Amino acid sequence: MATHKLLLLPGDGIGPEVMAEVQRVIDWLNAQGIAKFETEQGLVGGSAYDAHKVSISEGDMAKATAADAVIFGAVGGPKWDNVPYEVRPEAGLLRLRKDLGLFANLRPAVCYPALAEASSLKRDVVEGLDIMIVRELTGGVYFGEPKTITDLGNGQKRAVDTQVYDTYEIERIGRVAFDLARKRRNKVTSMEKRNVMKSGVLWNEVMTQVHAREYKDVTLEHQLADSGGMNLVKAPKQFDVIVTDNLFGDMLSDIAAMLTGSLGMLPSASLGEVDAKTKKRRSLFEPVHGSAPDIAGRGLANPIAMISSFGMALRYSFDMGELADKVDAAIAAVLASGLRTADIKSEGTTAASTSQMGEAILKEL
Amino acid sequence: MATHKLLLLPGDGIGPEVMAEVQRVIDWLNAQGIAKFETEQGLVGGSAYDAHKVSISEGDMAKATAADAVIFGAVGGPKWDNVPYEVRPEAGLLRLRKDLGLFANLRPAVCYPALAEASSLKRDVVEGLDIMIVRELTGGVYFGEPKTITDLGNGQKRAVDTQVYDTYEIERIGRVAFDLARKRRNKVTSMEKRNVMKSGVLWNEVMTQVHAREYKDVTLEHQLADSGGMNLVKAPKQFDVIVTDNLFGDMLSDIAAMLTGSLGMLPSASLGEVDAKTKKRRSLFEPVHGSAPDIAGRGLANPIAMISSFGMALRYSFDMGELADKVDAAIAAVLASGLRTADIKSEGTTAASTSQMGEAILKEL
Ligand SMILES: CC(C)[C@H](C(=O)O)[C@@H](O)C(=O)O
Numbered sequence A, B: 001m002a003t004h005k006l007l008l009l010p011g012d013g014i015g016p017e018v019m020a021e022v023q024r025v026i027d028w029l030n031a032q033g034i035a036k037f038e039t040e041q042g043l044v045g046g047s048a049y050d051a052h053k054v055s056i057s058e059g060d061m062a063k064a065t066a067a068d069a070v071i072f073g074a075v076g077g078p079k080w081d082n083v084p085y086e087v088r089p090e091a092g093l094l095r096l097r098k099d100l101g102l103f104a105n106l107r108p109a110v111c112y113p114a115l116a117e118a119s120s121l122k123r124d125v126v127e128g129l130d131i132m133i134v135r136e137l138t139g140g141v142y143f144g145e146p147k148t149i150t151d152l153g154n155g156q157k158r159a160v161d162t163q164v165y166d167t168y169e170i171e172r173i174g175r176v177a178f179d180l181a182r183k184r185r186n187k188v189t190s191m192e193k194r195n196v197m198k199s200g201v202l203w204n205e206v207m208t209q210v211h212a213r214e215y216k217d218v219t220l221e222h223q224l225a226d227s228g229g230m231n232l233v234k235a236p237k238q239f240d241v242i243v244t245d246n247l248f249g250d251m252l253s254d255i256a257a258m259l260t261g262s263l264g265m266l267p268s269a270s271l272g273e274v275d276a277k278t279k280k281r282r283s284l285f286e287p288v289h290g291s292a293p294d295i296a297g298r299g300l301a302n303p304i305a306m307i308s309s310f311g312m313a314l315r316y317s318f319d320m321g322e323l324a325d326k327v328d329a330a331i332a333a334v335l336a337s338g339l340r341t342a343d344i345k346s347e348g349t350t351a352a353s354t355s356q357m358g359e360a361i362l363k364e365l
């Protein structure tokens, strides 16, 4: 059995608590001989700053590069609100994405039937929702240069950010979206603002070309990002796969997440290109939720998004689709049994702490 | 009585139909001697392209500059999907905003009790919603340079858009937001992505300064634009005034609009700076909805957003707050009576065409 190397980066706030539950799942898989994972731990975000005055150390970057997959918790919190921009907690995450070449961010938004009531949207609008947001993650305004604040004198400053996209960046993220759609409901909606942005014009053009050249069997639809956002709130079930740029993806995936009524449930995968020789790809898996400093350390956090992110690692990095299905089924079963962490509790359900929830999922497995 | 000069730019799609209903209101106000409006008409968007191969002619730009207020319908449609980028329908609107210096876009999102059911959100989440989005409208990625597509050879192109904000631009939009908050519930939420964008860092810094210097009596809160978007979907009533940049404002105001369940109801105002001498400011008023080419010309369009935009003109450009209140009250009364255009119809209500709805509002007045 192949040994897989994992780097666990719990990060800040509730990160360590939810990561602990993944660690239990890993230990159990190893103990049962179902898989062979070797894990290392590292620091990222505020906790790396506290230890080393950086958002991630060179040593941990090297470990991330050497690992078969990175499992990431969450970063940030008011404690680090005033640290220098270059070493703010988020910088560690952004560096991981960029330096590992993780250009494809997959964010499924699934509404668990047991939780449809928790959504602020009407049940019939979101029940059964199952969409996949494919967000470009290493380009656009996140990384484009110049990215500066200049003092103009007279008390005036000028801030500049630059959105840049090259053809190949749009092509490769397009392919990820079309490939996923083929395994789903065969429809891709591309979102941009071509009526205002040149990057939107190019995005639209390249998506259309990739589709015409390689994916004629998939339905491609274009929506402007603002009306796309509206449609997401109005009638989200019209979508299957949504493909969009880094910044629109940030906004739209958070909105999609909110529709499901359970941010604490949603995983994500960030993938690099497949290496022609090794057939492997770099990857990082993280929950969509943040570090929730307000509830950190109190056993209130929902570990499902984190465990489910590990499930995505099994599926996308280690070709263990069946095991991933089992993880998903275990989560669904525990929810159906009525167990709930504080963020998703409702009348008639049973309260569970972070570790009780982790325990229950493990038992189901 | 002062004569006010209006330029009506109906535009494309349903623009002319809904503008016709505003024209009736204007005619009636003139006939009754309640106000004295002089109106001119012009072309913008696809209709300007069809006539002159531009998105707005120099003649109409001159009329817009000379007018006391511009009343704008909507632009765009599939017919013009393939016209050159520089003369696409939206370019006319963007030029009006930029050349008239309309930096402050006010987008109220109000959920009419009679329509709460039409929202995809649960009634208790949106009933009574009354928020004001203040969007910066002449800066940011909409107008920053460079804004280019370059051929790199090898089948590769590079698209660049530039987000630029200067201190003064953030200050003045901040003041608009704080001033509005003082007349409302005294709270401003500023949204940006300071964890990723330098413009977000400056935006946050300048808002904090303006607040500390001039508006200590107003509550200022900062949210990241992605979590802000989430909160808008999860619990929108937490907001009073939201102030944000051009692109985030585009996305967030559309989402806020969707919450109300009635895009066909929502007006907007775009305002320039107050001239030190004349005390006047340039202004443009337009519905939040688009040109809806699919239903154009069939009497199906809802004229309320357009009439309500004219109401905002009365309030913000002509200091006729009381008359504006009467327009709002007339709209509310007609809705309460059960009259509905197709977009907002529900069981037990009475169907109305565009002109029947306009007629009913006029009768109430
Ligand atoms: C933490 C932050 C830098 C990040 C982003 O903006 O990409 C987060 O919001 C996300 O969506 O993963």
Ligand SMILES: CC(C)[C@H](C(=O)O)[C@@H](O)C(=O)O
Pocket: A195, A196, A226, B090, B093, B094, B250
């Ligand atoms: C038509 C388009 C250029 C415009 C924008 O992006 O600003 C519209 O979406 C709006 O919100 O007014």
